[in-house]
Amino acid sequence: MSSSSEPKAPSLKPWLRLRRGLEHDFGVVKVREDKVVDPRTQQEHPRVRMDCADWVNVIAVTKQDALVMVRQFRFGIDASTLELPGGCVEPGEAPEVAAARELEEETGYRAGRLESLGAVHPNPAFQSNQSHVFLALDCERVSDGHQDDGEDIAVELHPRADVPRLILEGHITHSLAVVAFFMEQLRADARR
Structure with missing residues (x-):
């Protein structure tokens, strides 16, 4: 054995x-x-x-321990969802660069520190891409953001401690956001 x-x-x-x-x-x-x-x-x-291009999702946390989240309409379910800031990694772009760019474009927040939490395959049954997860700490608002054409995003701040409730009550239903929070928890548990 x-x-x-x-x-x-x-x-x-x-x-x-x-x-x-x-x-x-x-x-x-x-x-x-x-x-x-x-x-x-x-x-x-x-x-x-x-x-698909690789994706990034960013758990963005302000100095006041608030989560910077986004709400946007999703055509697959014909409804808006509460999610993490994120988006596509551009050709030739490093995932960490994409994470910082997407965070600022979608929310107007910039990270003081950015840490990789890993990557997952969103659905390897038929998708070829990866979703990279980052933890952005000490985020500060530096602009109103610069949303891409075809984006209509509302920025929301939520207490970080509310994550379990937001998931369990069905306010956060995007699977990649749930996975990102799980990865953050696993990383925190491993450090203890």
Whole structure:
């Protein structure tokens, strides 16, 4: 028996792509349907793939221990959501640079310190990108922000201690925001 506490991953064969489908470019995402072969059964299956830029999400905390959050309309659910500031990593841009840029563009706040909490795959079943999570501390408002065309964002401040309640009561429902707060908690627990 191994002395490592990590479970041994089973060895899986890759699914080979037989045919690459026609790509549809929607600006923020490229979508295509490929034909792949199951390595276990050798049967062909269609699989959708969505190629997106990497994303950043920022847990922004002011010197007064308030969270800087954003509320914006989301077309997938036809409703507004309470979320973390964030957005796309531009081509050639480092994730930490994107995090600082998106925070300031969306909220007008600038971080005194920026710390990476890690990255997750939003949905590896069909998405290729990662979402990078950052903790921005000692944030101060430096402008009114510079929202992109197509953005209509309201900035809200919430007490940091309210995060569990905001999640459990369904005020924060965006899964990547919930994951970001979980990653922050895991990092804090590991430091103790």
